[in-house]
Amino acid sequence: MEKVEVNQGDLQYMEYDELSRELHVHFKNGDYVIYYEVFKLDYVGLLSSNDYNGFFKERIEPRFPSKTIH
Known part of the structure; x- marks a missing residue:
């Protein structure tokens, strides 16, 4: 997966897995969510x-x- 730094609003960085179609989002507050x-x-x-x-x-x-994810 490729890591992309965005640092905008609540978003810190994200990673996308094309095969599984999962978007991994890391938030500035420490939350980590998979879409x-x-x-x-x-x-x-x-x-x-x-x-x-x-x-x-x-x-x-x-x-x-x-x-x-906790």
């Missing part, structure tokens, strides 16, 4: 956005199942 069934198109859209935090909150967070 499942994320299409590559959505991930590419996120990285192409000028507002990572806004795109994430609108297009990723509410649309895909997730699990918080």
